[in-house]
Amino acid sequence: MLNRHSEHAFQQLALVLGDQLNARHSWWQEVIPNRLVVMVEAAEEASYVRHHRQKVLAFFAAMRNFAQALADKGHTVLYLTLDNPQNPGSITTTLSALVEQLEPHLVTLQEPDEYRLQQALETWQNEHSAVAMKWCSSEHFMTERTVLVDWFGERKSYLMESFYRRMRQQTGYLMDTANKPLGGKWNFDKANRNALPQDASIPAPLLFANDVTELDQMLNARGIETLGEVNPKQLLWPTTRRQSRELLNHFLTTCLPNFGLYQDALTDRGWSLFHSRISFALNSKMLSPAEVVERAIDYWQAHQDEIDLAQIEGFVRQIIGWREFIRAIYWQQMPAYAELNFFDHNRPLPEFYWTGKTHMKCLRESIEQSLEYAYAHHIQRLMVTGNFALLSGINPDALDAWYLGIYIDAIEWVEMPNTRGMSQYADGGLLATKPYVSSGNYIDKMSDYCGSCHYDVKQKTGAKACPFNSLYWHFIDRHRDKLAGNHRMSLILKQWEKRDPSQRQALLNQAEQYLEQINTL
Numbered sequence: 001m002l003n004r005h006s007e008h009a010f011q012q013l014a015l016v017l018g019d020q021l022n023a024r025h026s027w028w029q030e031v032i033p034n035r036l037v038v039m040v041e042a043a044e045e046a047s048y049v050r051h052h053r054q055k056v057l058a059f060f061a062a063m064r065n066f067a068q069a070l071a072d073k074g075h076t077v078l079y080l081t082l083d084n085p086q087n088p089g090s091i092t093t094t095l096s097a098l099v100e101q102l103e104p105h106l107v108t109l110q111e112p113d114e115y116r117l118q119q120a121l122e123t124w125q126n127e128h129s130a131v132a133m134k135w136c137s138s139e140h141f142m143t144e145r146t147v148l149v150d151w152f153g154e155r156k157s158y159l160m161e162s163f164y165r166r167m168r169q170q171t172g173y174l175m176d177t178a179n180k181p182l183g184g185k186w187n188f189d190k191a192n193r194n195a196l197p198q199d200a201s202i203p204a205p206l207l208f209a210n211d212v213t214e215l216d217q218m219l220n221a222r223g224i225e226t227l228g229e230v231n232p233k234q235l236l237w238p239t240t241r242r243q244s245r246e247l248l249n250h251f252l253t254t255c256l257p258n259f260g261l262y263q264d265a266l267t268d269r270g271w272s273l274f275h276s277r278i279s280f281a282l283n284s285k286m287l288s289p290a291e292v293v294e295r296a297i298d299y300w301q302a303h304q305d306e307i308d309l310a311q312i313e314g315f316v317r318q319i320i321g322w323r324e325f326i327r328a329i330y331w332q333q334m335p336a337y338a339e340l341n342f343f344d345h346n347r348p349l350p351e352f353y354w355t356g357k358t359h360m361k362c363l364r365e366s367i368e369q370s371l372e373y374a375y376a377h378h379i380q381r382l383m384v385t386g387n388f389a390l391l392s393g394i395n396p397d398a399l400d401a402w403y404l405g406i407y408i409d410a411i412e413w414v415e416m417p418n419t420r421g422m423s424q425y426a427d428g429g430l431l432a433t434k435p436y437v438s439s440g441n442y443i444d445k446m447s448d449y450c451g452s453c454h455y456d457v458k459q460k461t462g463a464k465a466c467p468f469n470s471l472y473w474h475f476i477d478r479h480r481d482k483l484a485g486n487h488r489m490s491l492i493l494k495q496w497e498k499r500d501p502s503q504r505q506a507l508l509n510q511a512e513q514y515l516e517q518i519n520t521l
Contacts, residue, residue, distance in 0.1 A: 010036040021066040022285040031074040041082040043089035053226035054374040061239040115334040145331035164321035188310035196265040205272035206250040207236040244281035251276035260314030266447030279409035342428035349398040359454035374408040386423030391471040396426040434488040440466035474511030
């Protein structure tokens with residue numbers, strides 16, 4: 001396995017996973033002559049769910065670029081490509097082979113962000129107890145895995161808003177004094193819920209043109225099954241730290257002035273809108289949350305004549321509030337979290353989630369965009385694809401696998417709480433304070449989809465009635481016992497109970513009809 005390095009006596013192995021591409025990590029501040037850095041394009045990582053092709057290509061391309069950057073700085077790197085005959089396809093099997101061959105004194109690991117990898121590596125450690133192992137921080141996140149208990153103690157549920165305020169106080173970001181936020185308000189979310197005006201100008205997204213043809217051919221040769229579309233000569237996602245910083249800078253100079261204002265908007269006039277699209281760069285650790293937030297605040301402070309506080313606050317909240325909070329929920333609740341199914345939903349995922357072939361324009365636009373770009377923004381995920389799945393009673397396991405596979409930025413620690421918790425309420429309220437469900441009215445208010453849809457958003461029953469309308473009330477009716485204890489749902493439940501019985505039955509009948517023909521909607 002180490003023919004070209006066999007003359008060296010490597011006393012230390014340092015494993016780097018595909019989402020640990022942190023050039024600022026303390027490991028890289030000096031070259032250690034007897035340390036071998038190990039990176040593996042593992043077949044099991046490329047296929048444990050069916051990933052979007054752009055996702056696999058982007059991770060492998062970014063890994064190769066990172067390995068080359070380390071080598072250029074003098075670090076000794078063993079990089080096993082997917083098609084290397086000596087690559088067993090497994091990270092732990094690779095470690096076993098190297099330990100047997102090199103007999104190192106120490107194996108160093110950065111803490112994985114996915115529970116399954118943590119378990120796999122801990123199991124490997126127990127099976128190789130004769131080898132000294134050292135676990136290190138990935139030096140990426142701003143909080144520890146145990147932050148929720150550390151700050152708030154053991155609770156049945158936690159409020160992101162409380163966490164976010166504590167984060168602002170801890171970091172000093174956007175604070176007037178130690179306990180007073182700039183502008184006198186902790187968040188400006190109410191100012192960030194606007195639909196996109198018809199005359200609004202949408203900036204052209206910054207797209208890269210990374211040629212990954214060789215990687216694409218390798219995936220074919222190795223039989224890696226993927227989903228979605230790609231132009232292998234022009235992979236649009238950043239695969240280096242330099243490109244990642246370019247994308248961040250583009251967001252600040254071009255999109256930040258209107259980011260918060262239209263961050264919830266849905267439209268068929270553009271797929272990127274004013275969003276940063278840096279989540280892949282962040283989740284692979286080519287960018288760090290601290291540098292992103294500090295760069296954004298610095299830019300805002302120098303351009304307050306064109307960027308108001310609501311725009312920068314909305315962005316900072318996503319990074320230091322939601323992202324860190326989601327990670328803390330994941331590590332506190334796993335592995336039980338992966339089994340939660342509060343509503344006992346078990347319907348299979350509709351076929352159109354894989355093809356985009358549906359008459360519902362909001363779903364068609366969101367899914368086709370996801371298949372084309374491996375990307376959809378948070379409202380498309382939460383209030384379109386997620387909303388429909390929850391209303392329809394889709395098994396959260398199936399939806400988890402779909403979200404984890406289709407999106408460029410999907411790593412389980414961030415995908416699962418967002419899907420199983422925020423989107424599907426499968427955790428029964430541990431993460432969200434209520435189920436995020438809506439009829440077609442919300443989508444109509446926030447989008448320009450409904451005007452040209454096959455279905456009529458104003459109709460609740462009938463052949464052309466928007467499916468969201470009857471499915472919404474069907475969801476409320478079938479889960480009224482479980483929703484009764486949620487004060488945020490009490491008004492809706494009362495509205496349902498006050499409806500004429502014949503109207504209720506008509507809506508339920510309509511929903512049942514749609515559920516029976518769900519794959520042809």
